[in-house]
Amino acid sequence: MHDLKTPIAIIEAGINSLINTKDKEEQLSQRQQKTLARLLRNVKNAKNLVNDILEVGRSSEGIINNRRCLLCELLLPSIVEIIDLTDNTASERIRVCEDMDALIMELSKKDILLTMDQTLWRKEVYLDPRKINQIFRNLISNAIKYRKKTIEIHIDIKKSKDHSENLIVSVKDDGEGIEKIYHKKIFESYFQIEDEREDCVRGHGLGLAGILILIEDMGGRMYLESGEGKGAKFSVTLPLGVCSID
Numbered sequence: 001m002h003d004l005k006t007p008i009a010i011i012e013a014g015i016n017s018l019i020n021t022k023d024k025e026e027q028l029s030q031r032q033q034k035t036l037a038r039l040l041r042n043v044k045n046a047k048n049l050v051n052d053i054l055e056v057g058r059s060s061e062g063i064i065n066n067r068r069c070l071l072c073e074l075l076l077p078s079i080v081e082i083i084d085l086t087d088n089t090a091s092e093r094i095r096v097c098e099d100m101d102a103l104i105m106e107l108s109k110k111d112i113l114l115t116m117d118q119t120l121w122r123k124e125v126y127l128d129p130r131k132i133n134q135i136f137r138n139l140i141s142n143a144i145k146y147r148k149k150t151i152e153i154h155i156d157i158k159k160s161k162d163h164s165e166n167l168i169v170s171v172k173d174d175g176e177g178i179e180k181i182y183h184k185k186i187f188e189s190y191f192q193i194e195d196e197r198e199d200c201v202r203g204h205g206l207g208l209a210g211i212l213i214l215i216e217d218m219g220g221r222m223y224l225e226s227g228e229g230k231g232a233k234f235s236v237t238l239p240l241g242v243c244s245i246d
């Protein structure tokens with residue numbers, strides 16, 4: 001799996017250099033630009049898939065690279081990556097959001113409703129950024145894939161009985177929902193519910209199984225609330241590691 005990283009990086013760099021060509025003589029036609037944009041989207045998906053599988057392997061080996069970072073530094077890159085797959089002008093606007101209100105406004109244009117307390121935007125946490133990115137990305141992209149119109153992301157920090165802090169992330173969509181009989185199955189690798197929608201891009205059935213491993217290895221939990229026709233809400237609770245003094 002690791003050997004796939006180099007060829008993917010080379011393909012991505014090649015596509016980017018063609019897209020960003022400044023030479024007037026070499027201007028691309030609209031059809032070429034469209035094709036390259038599609039290639040880039042697919043290569044980014046392939047890169048994410050490889051990185052996600054490698055991260056699950058690292059996690060199973062007990063490797064957790066916690067570091068001090070701000071909550072906004074964890075949230076923004078995952079959202080940028082997701083939006084970038086469908087709309088790279090919107091993702092550019094999101095990339096430069098400097099505060100929570102700006103991000104909330106940009107996301108609402110995409111029917112993504114973000115709610116979190118203002119004080120959490122620059123809250124310092126001690127977590128593994130790669131794992132958090134994978135968790136956010138998988139939950140949000142599923143919700144976008146299955147929604148009818150909107151998704152809601154809620155972020156919070158709550159104290160447990162022993163006063164330790166937990167990060168709570170919930171991602172809710174207004175899609176068809178998930179029947180009770182599948183509530184366990186969807187967390188198994190390669191399991192996908194039969195989907196009749198023609199426009200649907202098939203994944204691999206690895207997303208939820210992968211992030212469940214990451215979440216449990218980080219000492220957290222994932223819950224699903226959903227019923228047929230009622231949308232789906234995935235909630236993740238992660239203990240915020242105690243920050244060691246560097």
Ligand SMILES: Nc1ncnc2c1ncn2[C@@H]1O[C@H](COP(=O)(O)OP(=O)(O)OP(=O)(O)O)[C@@H](O)[C@H]1O
Binds near residue numbers: 191194204232
């Ligand atoms: N928000 C959701 N609404 C309805 N069904 C969902 C939702 N999220 C996941 N599912 C169901 O659970 C299955 C497993 O999800 P999972 O994220 O593991 O795989 P995937 O999205 O199909 O592929 P991958 O994540 O590997 O690209 C999905 O195929 C789908 O049937």
Ligand SMILES: [Mg+2]
Binds near residue numbers: 203
């Ligand atoms: Mg998925």
